[in-house]
Amino acid sequence: MWEARGDFRASADSGKPPYTIVIPPPNVTGILHMGHALNNTLQDVLIRYHRMKGREALWMPGTDHAGIATQNVVEKQLAKEGKRKEDLGREKFTERLWQWRQQYGSTIINQLKKLGASCDWERTRFTMDESYSEAVNEVFLRLYRKGLIYRGNYIINWCPRCRTALSDEEAAHKELDGWLYHIKYPVRAKGQDGRNKEQEKYITVATTRPETMLGDTAVAVNPGDARYRWLKDAEVILPVLNRKLPVIEDDAVDPDFGTGVVKVTPAHDPADFLMGKTHGLDSINIMHEDAVLNENAGPFAGKDRFTARKELLARLKEEGLLAKKESYQVSAGRCYRCDTIIEPRLSLQWFVRMKPLSEPAVEVVTREKVRFYPDRWKKVYLNWMENIQDWCISRQIWWGHRIPVWYCQECINTQSEATGKRQDKGDESQRGVIAAKEKPEKCPDCGGTKLIQDPDVLDTWFSSWLWPFATFGWPFSREQESPIHDQQKELQFFYPTNTLVTGSEILFFWVARMIMAGLEFQQNIPFSDVVIHGTVRDEKGIKMSKSLGNVIDPLEIIEKFGADALRFSLMMLAASGSDVFLSDEKFLVGRNFCNKIWNAARFLLGKIEEEGIELCDLSCHCDGAADEWILREMNGAIEAVETNIESYRYNEAAKSIYEFFWHQYCDWYVEIAKVHFSPARAKIVILVLLNSLKLLHPFIPFLTEKIYQLIREQLGSLIRRRIIREPWPQKLSGEWDRGRKRDMEQLLDTIREIRNIKSDLGMGNKKVSLEVTAGEARDVWEENLDWIKKLAFIEHIEFRDGLKRTLYKGPRWILNIAEGDTDFSTYLATLKKKVANLEKVVQKSAKMLRNERFLHNAPPEAVEKERLKHGQLSGQLTRLKELKNAFE
RNA sequence: GGGCGCAUAGCUCAGUUGGUGAGAGCGCUACGUUGACAUCGUAGAGGUCAGAGGUUCGAAUCCUCUUGCGCCCACCA
Numbered sequence: 001m002w003e004a005r006g007d008f009r010a011s012a013d014s015g016k017p018p019y020t021i022v023i024p025p026p027n028v029t030g031i032l033h034m035g036h037a038l039n040n041t042l043q044d045v046l047i048r049y050h051r052m053k054g055r056e057a058l059w060m061p062g063t064d065h066a067g068i069a070t071q072n073v074v075e076k077q078l079a080k081e082g083k084r085k086e087d088l089g090r091e092k093f094t095e096r097l098w099q100w101r102q103q104y105g106s107t108i109i110n111q112l113k114k115l116g117a118s119c120d121w122e123r124t125r126f127t128m129d130e131s132y133s134e135a136v137n138e139v140f141l142r143l144y145r146k147g148l149i150y151r152g153n154y155i156i157n158w159c160p161r162c163r164t165a166l167s168d169e170e171a172a173h174k175e176l177d178g179w180l181y182h183i184k185y186p187v188r189a190k191g192q193d194g195r196n197k198e199q200e201k202y203i204t205v206a207t208t209r210p211e212t213m214l215g216d217t218a219v220a221v222n223p224g225d226a227r228y229r230w231l232k233d234a235e236v237i238l239p240v241l242n243r244k245l246p247v248i249e250d251d252a253v254d255p256d257f258g259t260g261v262v263k264v265t266p267a268h269d270p271a272d273f274l275m276g277k278t279h280g281l282d283s284i285n286i287m288h289e290d291a292v293l294n295e296n297a298g299p300f301a302g303k304d305r306f307t308a309r310k311e312l313l314a315r316l317k318e319e320g321l322l323a324k325k326e327s328y329q330v331s332a333g334r335c336y337r338c339d340t341i342i343e344p345r346l347s348l349q350w351f352v353r354m355k356p357l358s359e360p361a362v363e364v365v366t367r368e369k370v371r372f373y374p375d376r377w378k379k380v381y382l383n384w385m386e387n388i389q390d391w392c393i394s395r396q397i398w399w400g401h402r403i404p405v406w407y408c409q410e411c412i413n414t415q416s417e418a419t420g421k422r423q424d425k426g427d428e429s430q431r432g433v434i435a436a437k438e439k440p441e442k443c444p445d446c447g448g449t450k451l452i453q454d455p456d457v458l459d460t461w462f463s464s465w466l467w468p469f470a471t472f473g474w475p476f477s478r479e480q481e482s483p484i485h486d487q488q489k490e491l492q493f494f495y496p497t498n499t500l501v502t503g504s505e506i507l508f509f510w511v512a513r514m515i516m517a518g519l520e521f522q523q524n525i526p527f528s529d530v531v532i533h534g535t536v537r538d539e540k541g542i543k544m545s546k547s548l549g550n551v552i553d554p555l556e557i558i559e560k561f562g563a564d565a566l567r568f569s570l571m572m573l574a575a576s577g578s579d580v581f582l583s584d585e586k587f588l589v590g591r592n593f594c595n596k597i598w599n600a601a602r603f604l605l606g607k608i609e610e611e612g613i614e615l616c617d618l619s620c621h622c623d624g625a626a627d628e629w630i631l632r633e634m635n636g637a638i639e640a641v642e643t644n645i646e647s648y649r650y651n652e653a654a655k656s657i658y659e660f661f662w663h664q665y666c667d668w669y670v671e672i673a674k675v676h677f678s679p680a681r682a683k684i685v686i687l688v689l690l691n692s693l694k695l696l697h698p699f700i701p702f703l704t705e706k707i708y709q710l711i712r713e714q715l716g717s718l719i720r721r722r723i724i725r726e727p728w729p730q731k732l733s734g735e736w737d738r739g740r741k742r743d744m745e746q747l748l749d750t751i752r753e754i755r756n757i758k759s760d761l762g763m764g765n766k767k768v769s770l771e772v773t774a775g776e777a778r779d780v781w782e783e784n785l786d787w788i789k790k791l792a793f794i795e796h797i798e799f800r801d802g803l804k805r806t807l808y809k810g811p812r813w814i815l816n817i818a819e820g821d822t823d824f825s826t827y828l829a830t831l832k833k834k835v836a837n838l839e840k841v842v843q844k845s846a847k848m849l850r851n852e853r854f855l856h857n858a859p860p861e862a863v864e865k866e867r868l869k870h871g872q873l874s875g876q877l878t879r880l881k882e883l884k885n886a887f888e
Numbered sequence: 889g890g891g892c893g894c895a896u897a898g899c900u901c902a903g904u905u906g907g908u909g910a911g912a913g914c915g916c917u918a919c920g921u922u923g924a925c926a927u928c929g930u931a932g933a934g935g936u937c938a939g940a941g942g943u944u945c946g947a948a949u950c951c952u953c954u955u956g957c958g959c960c961c962a963c964c965a
Contacts, residue, residue: 155963173962180965206965220965252963262965271963331964344963376892380960383891387962504960539900541958572913575902578894579958586900588927589913595927603924649904655912667929674923752931759931764919793922793930841909848907854945862907862946873909 002705007724008118010058012486012493019055020497021047022468022527023119024510025127027066028101029073032111034536034544035503037554038580040117041567042533042650043501047118048698049645052728058494059118060471062125063105067400067460068162068337074100074399090398097399101126111555116563116701118724125471127463128401135470136401136463137437139521144405144435148353149393151433155270156392158345159335160291160305164396165349167459168389169508171333171342178330181210182259182323183316185219185245186237203228203236204323206258208330209268210316211309213238214297215286216245218264220275223249225260239321240312241298248279267346283346289396291343305343350394350403350456357516358388364525370515373531373648374577377507384508393459400457408432408443409450465513468497468526500527503535504577531648534579541581557587564700565590571654571699593658594703597696600666601707604685605714607674613682615715620687620732621680624783625744628736630669633660634688635731641695642728657695665692668748672787686711690719691729743780746810747788753808754792754815760827763819767795771803774813781813806886809879824887831884838877845870 002008010018021043026036043059051057074097075085085093109124125132143149157171158164184202205219219236221228228247236245245264252271253262266276267283276283286297291305300308316322333342362385364370365378372378394403411432431445442449463470472495473487496518502511511530518526537543538550545551557566569590573580608615622628637660644653665688673681690711697704701724708723719726758764770792774781778799781788789797798818807827808815848854848866855863 208965253965258965264965269963269965271965274963329964331962380892383961508961535959573901578901581900583900585914592913592925592927596925599925599928601924606924644904647904651902652904655902659912666925670924755930756932759919762919764930765922767922790922837909844909848946851945857945858907865907869909 001722002118002724003121005722007722008059008120009122010056010120010494012056012490014056016054016056018494018498019047019050019057020060020494021058021499021501022060022471022497023062024500024502024506025062025064025125025464025467026108026112027069028063028105028108028126029066029070030063030108032108032115032554033546034552034554034580034582036108036112037115037566038533038536038570038574039501039503040112040115041570042531042574043499044115044117044567044701045571045645045650045653045698046499046501048701048724049728051118051724052694052697052726054727056493058120060123060125060494060497061109061112061117061119061121062123062467062471063108063127064460064464065101065126065128065400067395067397067457068164070097070101071397071399072162072337085398094398114555114558114563116567118701123471127460127467131473132463132466132470133401134437135466135474136458137404138475139466139517140404140458140462141435141437142521143352148356149350150353151348151350153346153348154351154392155268155273155344155346156349157333157342158289158347159338159340160287160289160343161338161340162335162397163289165345165347165392165394166335166342167392167461169461170336172336173331173333175329175331178208178328178332179325180206180208180258180328181313181325182206183210183213183239183263184321184323185239185263186321187231188235188237202321203231203261204259205261205263207263208328209309211293211297211300211305211312212265212268212286213263214241214293214300214308214312215265215267215284216243216263217266217276217281217284218246218248218279220248220250220253220262220264221260222251222253222255225253225255227255227260231261239316239319246281248275248281250275250278269344273346285346287343287345349392350405350454352391352393352462354388354390354516357520358385360519361385361512361515364515364519369528370525371529373529377504377530377532377577380504381507381512385512391459393462394454394456395459396456398457400460401463403454403456403458404435404437405454406434406436406440406451407454408434408446408448409452410448411443411446461509461513464510465517466521468500468514468518469495469522474521495522496525497527499529499531501531501533504532505535507532529648532577533574534577536580536582539581539583541579544582552582552584561587561591562594562702564703565594567701568593568654568699571650572658573651575651593662594700596662596666597693597700597703597707600661600670601689601693601710604670604689605710607677608682608686609714611677611682613677613679615679615683615686615718618683618687618690618718620684620734622684622734623678623680625740625747625780626669626672626784626787627681627684628740629744630665630684630688631732631734632736632741633664634691636660637664637695638691638729638731645698654699657692657699661692661696665689668791671791675787675790686715686718693723694726694729697723743777743784746812747780747784750808750810750813750815751788751792753810754794754817756830757807757817757827758793760830761817761822761824762826763817763822765793766819767793769796769798769818770794771798771800771816771818772813773801773803773815774799777812806883809883811875811879828884828887831880831887835877835880835884838873838880842870842873842877845873 023043024039047057047059078085088096140149157166157168159166182204184204187201187203207213216238221231231247236247238245252275264272264275264281266273266281267285284296286293287305288294293300293303293305293308295301297308300312303311313322335342362382365381432443434440434444439453440451443451469491472491474491476488500511514526518524535543542548542550554566565587569587572589573586620631637656640656641653644656673685693704693708705723712719758768772781785797803814803816805816806814807817845866849870
């Protein structure tokens with residue numbers, strides 16, 4: 001119904017102020033997991049709330065092509081047929097990828113619909129849509145022309161399984177138990193002798209990755225390290241390969257770590273690479289793309305890196321060159337897609353210069369144009385931004401946006417680039433490199449026509465960072481007709497978006513980069529509020545993941561309890577950005593509550609029908625203390641839900657409405673209303689029900705809409721349309737009678753006490769007779785007699801002066817239960833306990849009020865509050881003591 | 889190495905700028921089927937708010953330190 005009526009649609013022409021959220025696009029390969037359920041419920045609550053609040057609420061949906069992840073999935077599928085992607089070739093394989101996306105790409109979208117996500121589905125975008133790809137190319141070209149994109153040979157994170165470069169963020173560092181190997185390199189003295197003592201025939205280096213020594217081109221010591229001054233005049237021999245290694249001095253070497261001597265492997269370690277650059281060392285790449293050692297590795301060529309490590313160590317040991325190995329916590333980068341250990345690798349890649357982009361992005365957060373919720377993430381963000389490194393954006397895979405750069409074969413041949421070992425040559429190397437959206441006809445440098453496009457594709461995040469504006473069709477080409485013009489208007493209307501809701505794990509990947517892209521390409525922030533929610537974990541606190549088998553499938557929960565129960569439970573648990581620990585029984589909260597709502601509504605509608613009540617309007621007539629009370633409570637609930645949603649305290653918002661609906665409305669007011677179900681009462685009952693449903697709707701959309709429609713069927717003329725499009729409830733303003741508020745509070749307290757007393761006297765389930773001395777407050781009793789009797793489970797109430805005995809003393813009335821002399825021991829024990837507790841509190845309060853410094857320093861209203869409290873409590877204490885004394 | 893977070897009832901967690909007799913859900917105990925709901929109702933037990941100092945008239949809340957967990961970042965050979 002919602003979809004058919006276009007309830008999720010948003011347009012720039014409505015005249016309402018916009019409220020926009022762009023969805024964190026799930027991977028096309030994704031299937032809905034609890035993280036999605038949490039993330040999207042949080043967004044849907046905001047969207048539904050603001051829609052009801054009169055905003056033009058747009059929730060922009062879509063999916064991400066997820067380069068490596070998707071390619072892996074299809075590669076696996078292919079493997080089942082016994083084929084590799086190379087067997088198909090690039091074109092056929094890409095076709096296959098599109099087929100896959102055609103077939104399965106909307107799976108997660110459909111699952112989001114099951115969750116109740118009210119996205120404007122007609123706008124669903126995909127990061128590889130034609131117009132979106134246009135944005136990616138545009139951005140590449142703009143940055144390239146600005147000199148912010150460059151190509152060069154650097155050490156990058158290489159995944160030998162995916163066979164592609166990764167960005168620093170995509171290489172997650174994890175510690176594991178490993179070894180630090182101490183390896184002896186022979187030293188040959190040069191020139192003089194005599195100083196070269198026996199123990200100086202070797203120097204010892206320490207390494208965690210011994211196989212990389214095959215690519216060593218130097219050893220390094222700290223220039224201030226006196227122990228190794230003699231080495232300067234010596235020559236170090238690389239074991240196994242017997243290569244001569246120069247000894248260099250570099251401040252980067254920590255004399256206190258290991259032996260103070262470092263092997264230098266410029267092609268396989270970022271720190272060594274820098275040293276190599278400063279000292280003009282050669283770089284020797286010893287590995288193929290799949291981390292199998294190449295011809296440079298001598299006898300180990302053709303072996304996998306870890307096999308080579310083992311065999312090399314064995315050989316060193318044999319030759320007496322393995323001094324020792326000590327256990328060591330090794331921190332190794334892992335591919336975030338397949339968990340393979342990253343190999344730092346020297347290769348020619350494309351990079352984005354980040355510093356110029358990060359500066360404005362730091363400023364908008366510092367100046368709170370963009371705010372984080374909870375705000376501690378601000379610090380994390382700024383810390384990363386201020387230490388930002390250049391971003392490696394080229395990927396050696398086939399699924400993604402092809403880098404819009406062509407190489408002129410003729411120019412390149414003259415530059416001998418074909419070897420692939422080209423060093424960074426600065427501007428000169430740009431000759432024959434053409435960045436363009438379309439394939440150029442000829443090389444602008446030499447006029448050659450043999451142009452070949454860069455085989456690489458761009459990092460997935462290089463498209464994701466444009467999401468808040470590329471989804472609106474940016475960039476807009478001038479010559480295009482009106483539909484495009486609309487898009488431009490829409491971008492203007494809906495951008496910047498309002499709230500971004502995401503998990504902390506993609507803060508750097510995505511959030512930070514979106515802020516940079518927004519500022520660079522739209523000259524404006526992409527969103528003003530960033531809500532960071534926690535990670536979904538199992539009951540032991542372990543992150544849920546399919547490979548660990550500890551997932552709770554949201555679709556199963558939906559099947560079992562309903563999407564509403566799932567959503568509400570998650571919202572109750574989603575406290576201010578802390579991690580969410582889940583187990584099956586945690587969803588009972590939501591299920592039970594939904595059930596309660598359903599039963600209450602069903603009962604009330606049935607009751608109205610049964611009583612033959614015709615409601616022609618919903619104006620309220622308060623008949624008594626209870627009516628005013630529930631309307632006041634409702635006002636409180638409206639306000640609490642509003643302020644809590646607006647400050648992203650979802651759990652507080654959910655709790656407010658839960659507490660109000662169940663424990664005020666159902667437990668008390670509905671029970672009271674049952675007693676005298678007059679048409680006036682029915683009006684209030686229905687009004688509060690309708691408003692409650694509205695307050696609940698952002699959390700519990702399906703059930704509230706269903707009940708709303710049932711109410712509509714029955715009371716059609718009173719309400720219109722669908723709850724999803726109804727305006728948010730207004731607080732009732734009225735002439736509230738303060739006396740009635742006090743009456744109600746005292747009556748509720750009295751009823752609770754009667755229940756307690758009956759329980760203490762062992763007559764919990766008996767209908768009893770009550771004797772009341774109420775004096776001037778008798779009217780209060782008379783007016784509310786019916787429901788008091790019902791709720792306190794009393795057969796008969798008799799008003800009289802002078803009770804035989806007193807079991808309850810209130811501020812304005814005293815009570816006795818007429819039934820015979822039962823055992824009073826429990827009752828007395830309860831009284832004693834109460835007296836003791838209250839005495840402590842009263843004493844503490846009295847002490848405060850005697851404290852001069854409190855009276856002077858505390859704000860007057862705090863003192864006044866304390867006085868009031870003391871007055872009430874000491875009155876209560878006096879009454880309790882009187883009761884106690886009478887029974888002792 | 890740097891940074892952040894968490895420690896509150898048996899369990900899972902709330903507690904917004906310091907002013908509460910420290911709360912909820914689940915579990916537990918007793919009673920209950922009173923004309924929506926046992927996926928329920930009524931009542932109850934259960935807490936030196938991790939520990940030690942400090943600031944304050946007043947601290948679960950702010951500061952310092954300690955202990956125990958968890959997370960993030962870093963060119964820790």
